[in-house]
């Protein structure tokens with residue numbers, strides 16, 4: 241079975257020539273690790289959130305999006321995660337990709353330039369036509385939800 245592949249263009253932003261491009265850390269990794277393009281180390285106090293630049297912008301085909309997800313090691317060891325996880329990078333976004341980090345831990349955490357702070361996973365996005373109707377199709381579940389089948 242052949243896997244589909246897509247070309248995604250990436251542009252380094254001025255002043256960030258030393259920042260590593262997103263990289264897969266193993267052959268079949270889902271995500272490309274993202275590096276912090278902070279000009280100087282940033283200290284995240286417990287409870288503090290910061291928008292961290294990555295130093296690049298993207299142009300991807302319309303059928304894709306990119307998701308920004310936490311790295312589990314940072315979450316487990318330091319309580320550092322991405323607040324809006326998964327962050328959404330729209331196919332038509334040409335600005336700098338940024339990572340909204342939050343410190344859910346009990347200790348201050350320092351983010352160094354070029355440190356791996358999160359990962360970016362590309363996903364297919366089906367093109368959807370929303371069609372307004374007055375009646376929906378019936379199902380066995382109906383409007384039951386939020387645990388109506390039991391705990």
Ligand SMILES: O=c1ccn([C@H]2C[C@H](O)[C@@H](COP(=O)(O)OP(=O)(O)OP(=O)(O)O)O2)c(=O)[nH]1
Pocket residue numbers: 308324326327328329330331333336337338339340
């Ligand atoms: O973690 C993130 C989330 C978003 N973005 C950028 C890319 C995305 O395409 C854009 C808008 O994101 P989103 O739609 O989640 O935010 P919004 O609050 O709805 O902003 P907008 O009104 O600009 O869509 O911001 C990031 O760089 N990192």
Ligand SMILES: [Mg+2]
Pocket residue numbers: none
């Ligand atoms: Mg939006």
